[in-house]
Amino acid sequence: MAPMSLVTYEDVRPWAKAIRERVITRQMPPWHIDKTVGIQKFKNDRSLSDAQIDTIVKWVDAGVPKGDPKDMPLPKQWPDESKWNFADLFGGPPDLIIKSPDWTVPTVGLDAWYKPVIPTGLTEPRWVRAIEIHPATVKGRKVTHHALARLQQEDPELKLAASSAADDADAGGALLGGLFMEWAVGKQGEIMRPNSGKLMLPGSKIIFEMHYHSIGEQITDHVELGIYFYPKGQEPKYRQTLAALQSVAGGSRNIDIPPESTFVSQNFIPMRMAGRIENFQPHMHLRGKAMSMEAILPSGQTMMLSHVNNFNFNWHNNYVYSDDVAPLLPKGAILKITSWYDNTANNPHNPDPNQWVGFGDRTVDEMGHAWVNITYMSDEDFQAEVAKRKADTQIAQQQE
Ligand code: HEM
Structure with a gap:
């Protein structure tokens, strides 16, 4: 579905400059999470490391050398399109x-x-x-x-x-x-x-x-x-449920963005049972700019769980936390979801900064929620999960 194939050297060569730009700005591969805050271990992380980006940039700056064809790895074998993703598993x-x-x-x-x-x-x-x-x-x-x-x-x-x-x-x-x-x-x-x-x-x-x-x-x-x-x-x-956690106070119908302006709103969702937060998947439309999910513990302590600072409507990445870091939150914790919108000409995805924008299903209207899977558990099971997490972390640290 991408605009071009990147399988052979000949495929890649004409795109070298665009590739350099896209990887430096972390637009590609699509993974738009802020790497400076929040949880950074995901089950499905497809982003490049700083070192990998460095290699690509050096290669482009050096004039895109082909190198010795003998060293060329075999082309990647892509899975059969008609197969279900989990069929092999x-x-x-x-x-x-x-x-x-x-x-x-x-x-x-x-x-x-x-x-x-x-x-x-x-x-x-x-x-x-x-x-x-x-x-x-x-x-x-x-x-x-x-x-x-x-x-x-x-x-x-x-x-x-x-x-x-x-x-x-x-x-x-x-x-x-x-x-x-x-x-x-x-x-x-x-x-x-x-x-x-x-x-x-x-x-x-x-x-x-x-x-x-x-x-x-x-x-x-x-x-x-x-x-x-x-x-x-x-x-x-444990039973898991998928929820659309609203990011706008009072719900998406309160989105009210005048022409040529920005808008930010946040919503607080109490956990009436203890639970494990499995993932974060922000959903906004063309004016969406960023969304974060924080947890406020009953003690008042606030933790940033995830922040997508580079939201791009073309992509609906689901950031799935790794087993050893998926947040365990007690009953009474509060999830705080914040979303930012940009309805000015600075937003390259904005179809028309002269329009007022409110809630709606159309992509030119707006929404604000995060798809989040929550596994609810009793307080007893929650304590057991927290103890297990601590023990596993200690073992992992000893092994390092
Ligand atoms: C290191 C890996 C990757 C590189 C270097 C790369 C490079 C690029 C570049 C240069 C463009 C812009 C093309 C243009 O100017 O028209 C682009 C767009 C695109 N790529 Fe990638 N890409 C990578 C990974 C991926 C992956 C993993 C996917 C699919 C899961 C993907 C799907 C797309 C799509 C759908 C577009 C067009 C929409 C958009 O710009 O967001 N790419 N890519």
Whole structure:
């Protein structure tokens, strides 16, 4: 999906200057987290180290020498496009694949939101250990701006456990609870941490929500949701839920950005149960500039968890914390989400700085939330997880 191939020397040569610029500014590879603050260990970090950037810059400055072809490594073998990302890990395609009906995006047209409801067909409860969602074809990726899958089921237990995130997140009325999975450019899917899972109940339904966008070519496509289950009888201890944590006080409907101005807002979400924060995935549109997630502990101490200082709407990177650093927060902690917007001509992505901007689904309107998976746990389990983390850290330090 990138504008060019970077497989051979001949492919790369004409792009050398652009590559130099993109890697120095850390626009490429796409990974827009501020490296100077917050957690820096992620499961899916594709960024370059300072030394790697240095090597590329020196090579370009030296006139892009080809070197000795004998030393050339073999071209990278890319995975088969039609295969599921986790197929090799789990030994085959997902256990359950749910497809949305085909949708035809016209050559020219307004953005469309398609929300079909598809029964899962489940007749017994099943625990989910990995989920993937993607447009069915490579062409479909061009027109599918994002795809959401909500899980609709009668679930009194979840209502209690997840209320800390879901209710407060919905303060602006923009997003409903019960989210299951979300797809946007740059996101690969989701594997639950050990002993954690999402629970699907009999009679459940998937409510898809696809945002389709015309690109000057008629394309018909659908979205596929692939689910890997834990084996029957194997029940993970912890239940994980996906929440859209609002970054704007009172909800996204309070976004109010006059022409030629900047805007910042923040929101505070209390943890009504202890839990582990699994990831950070900021979501804004074209005026989005930065978003951060901090934790305020019951003691009053504030910790920066993550800050995306270089938000780019073309990318919806999901920053998934490594097992040994995923924040463990006690009941009563508060998540503080802040988002910054730039509606001036300084923002290169701004389609029109003369427009007032408010909340809306269209990319020219704005939003502000972070997709965050939270694994809730009892206070007892929380204490045990904290003790285990301490012990593991000590062992790791001794081994170093
Ligand atoms: C060291 C690794 C990488 C380098 C040197 C690199 C280089 C570049 C350059 C120079 C451009 C600008 C092209 C233009 O001016 O039109 C670009 C754009 C792009 N690249 Fe990369 N890239 C890297 C990694 C990646 C990865 C891992 C992905 C996909 C996951 C990707 C996807 C894209 C896409 C979709 C665009 C166009 C949209 C945009 O500019 O954000 N690139 N890349």
